[in-house]
Amino acid sequence: MIMSTPFPQGFLWGGAVAANQLEGAYNVDGKGLSVQDVMPNGIKTPPTPEPTEDNLKLIGIDFYNRYKEDVKLFAEMGFKVFRTSIAWSRIFPKGDELEPNEKGLQFYDDLFDECHKYGIEPLVTISHYETPLHLSREYDGWVNRKMVGFYERYVTTLFNRYKNKVKYWLTFNEINSILEAPFMSGGISTPKEQLSKQDLYQAVHHELVASALAVKIGHEIMPEAKIGCMVLSMPTYPLTPNPDDVIAVMESVHKNDFFADIHVRGQYPKYLNRYFKKHNINIHFEPDDEEILKNTVDFISFSYYVSICETGDPEKKIAGEGNLLGGVPNPYLQASEWGWQIDPQGLRYVLNTFYDRYQKPLFIVENGLGAVDELITDENGNKTVHDDYRIQYLNDHLVQVGEAIEDGVEVMGFTPWGCIDLVSASTAEMKKRYGFIYVDRNNDGTGTLERYRKKSFNWYKEVIATNGASLKK
Ligand code: BG6
Numbered sequence: 001m002i003m004s005t006p007f008p009q010g011f012l013w014g015g016a017v018a019a020n021q022l023e024g025a026y027n028v029d030g031k032g033l034s035v036q037d038v039m040p041n042g043i044k045t046p047p048t049p050e051p052t053e054d055n056l057k058l059i060g061i062d063f064y065n066r067y068k069e070d071v072k073l074f075a076e077m078g079f080k081v082f083r084t085s086i087a088w089s090r091i092f093p094k095g096d097e098l099e100p101n102e103k104g105l106q107f108y109d110d111l112f113d114e115c116h117k118y119g120i121e122p123l124v125t126i127s128h129y130e131t132p133l134h135l136s137r138e139y140d141g142w143v144n145r146k147m148v149g150f151y152e153r154y155v156t157t158l159f160n161r162y163k164n165k166v167k168y169w170l171t172f173n174e175i176n177s178i179l180e181a182p183f184m185s186g187g188i189s190t191p192k193e194q195l196s197k198q199d200l201y202q203a204v205h206h207e208l209v210a211s212a213l214a215v216k217i218g219h220e221i222m223p224e225a226k227i228g229c230m231v232l233s234m235p236t237y238p239l240t241p242n243p244d245d246v247i248a249v250m251e252s253v254h255k256n257d258f259f260a261d262i263h264v265r266g267q268y269p270k271y272l273n274r275y276f277k278k279h280n281i282n283i284h285f286e287p288d289d290e291e292i293l294k295n296t297v298d299f300i301s302f303s304y305y306v307s308i309c310e311t312g313d314p315e316k317k318i319a320g321e322g323n324l325l326g327g328v329p330n331p332y333l334q335a336s337e338w339g340w341q342i343d344p345q346g347l348r349y350v351l352n353t354f355y356d357r358y359q360k361p362l363f364i365v366e367n368g369l370g371a372v373d374e375l376i377t378d379e380n381g382n383k384t385v386h387d388d389y390r391i392q393y394l395n396d397h398l399v400q401v402g403e404a405i406e407d408g409v410e411v412m413g414f415t416p417w418g419c420i421d422l423v424s425a426s427t428a429e430m431k432k433r434y435g436f437i438y439v440d441r442n443n444d445g446t447g448t449l450e451r452y453r454k455k456s457f458n459w460y461k462e463v464i465a466t467n468g469a470s471l472k473k
Contacts, residue, residue, distance in 0.1 A: 005402070005469040006402040006403075009467070011413055011468070012080050012412055012414070013079065013081070013413065013414060013463070014083060014123070014413065014414070015416055015420070016416065017063075017083065017084050017418060018084065018130070018425075019084060019087035019090075019128065021418075022060045022420070023063045024057070024058060024060035025064035026058045030090075030093055031087065031089055031104060032132050033089060034088065035047065035184060036129060036184075037057065038055075038133060039055070039183075039428060040054050042424065042427045042429075056429065057423050057428065061423075061441060066451075069451065070420055071111075071115055071117075071118065072118070073437055073453070074120060075120060078464035079118075081413055082123065083365055084124065084125070085126070085127070086108055087130050088127060088130055088131065088132055090107065091104045091105060092157075094132055094135070095132030095134050096134065096138070098153075105157075112162060112165040121167060123169075123365070124158075124170065125170045125172075126158065126169060126170065126171055126214065128172075128173035129173060129184050129425060131186070135147065135187055136187035136189045141188040141203065143188055147206055147210065148206050148209055148213065151210040155171075155218070156221075163221055163222045163225075166225070170228050170301055171214045171215070172207055172210075174230060175207055175229060176256055177232050178204060178207065179204075179255070186207065188203060197279045198280070205285075209286075211229060211263065212293045214227065216295040226298040226299055228300060228301045229259070229263035229264075229300055229301065231256075231259050231302045231303075233350045234350075235307040235343070236307070236309070237330065238309065239310065239313075239328055242313075244311070244312030245309075248310040248312040254272070255275070257357075258272055260354070261357075262293060263300070264358045264360055266296045299412060300363070301362070302354070302362070303366030304346070304347050304397075305340055305366070306343065308330070309327060309329065329341060337370075342393065345400055347401060347404070348403045348404045351401065351409045361410045364401065364414045365413075365415050366415070368390075368393070368394065368417040369393040370418075370432040370433065370434050371390060371434075372432075374386075375452065382452075382453075387456050391459045394460070395459075398414065398463065398468060399473050418433070418435050420436070420451070421435035421439040421441075422435070436454055436460050437457060438452040439451055
């Protein structure tokens, strides 16, 4: 019997990670420090002056030394694509040097070669929450216009070096998260409470110009490459049908979506003027900025974990725990152990919304359930995790991706987050696991770093092998 599937031939199934959350080797082979090396508690506490031993990211899951074993496991699941990032401070240790660090470049050459050995296409995030610490401390990160030049040198180096190995690129991870996490996302060392809206939105402008510049340079060096933006998506529903709530949703969506609007349309949307006026924000444009912004992306990629509600009633405006951007909890949804509300239909909704708005191909580059896993020994004596909750979560979300495809949305691929367990970004712990592969490392830093296949490993393998036909509606 031929099982039917809405997923098109060539759909890019895979998994996603970020350098700082799994590579470790934080000071090896010439690597400089990044903002992550001084964030032992994620975004929960301010950065430390120096790296401290309790920072799990310093060792990560030792991917730097074990990537061959890990890529082999990805290949066993049938990955077509592997999303990872390049640690900027491996290539330019301080960020403002003129010459790159050859050993850093070589590491990614080797990693990409290893992927190609199995027919896995790398999907590379150029900047994923790992601004070189020197650029943060010396220049205040993206508040400073000079960052555009440093980033330009960095991307030009990457494109020239990997033009024959990498076809898919993302300019900044969750670029809109800078609004909530200016240090982690934008390398801005001025504490959030002291950061003016003027400086924050000027930093946003610098990133947007840098992103467009990357698209321009990338297309010149690699005419065949596909370069996308990456945004944190969060479908926003009115808490009630009260028109005040609906307007609150509209304003919240504007605040979030202008990043993608500019990436796709090549100019600032008019609705921002009102916000800028209200908050006394005057964005300084350099003479070429308007032209540079016209270099629009080939596709839109996004993360999806939670949906939120908004309300116009200040009394009901209690913050949910969700992903970085907060929001009001939805009374109809259950939450994960970390308070992230689970809403598979929200993924269909966000896919449709983006496609209606932009008519560009979409790539889901993050989705998944952070959960506590228990390593057990099964009847065959193999160590594993019976993570039926994760299978359920991913199945339900993928069914909704199928629905969106049937709605007519063009979806390029799906790379669930943390396909191998890694250190979490918001809380910097190991305990919050997303992977199909269990890594023996604990919050206190103990563990053998051995890898074990979870039950979801075989489940995902089957999903890929059947191009989604094995999913259960
Ligand atoms: C996204 C980030 O916000 O969510 C990832 O791009 C992150 O870096 C992921 O790991 C999941 O968040 P957390 O805090 O559970 O690791």
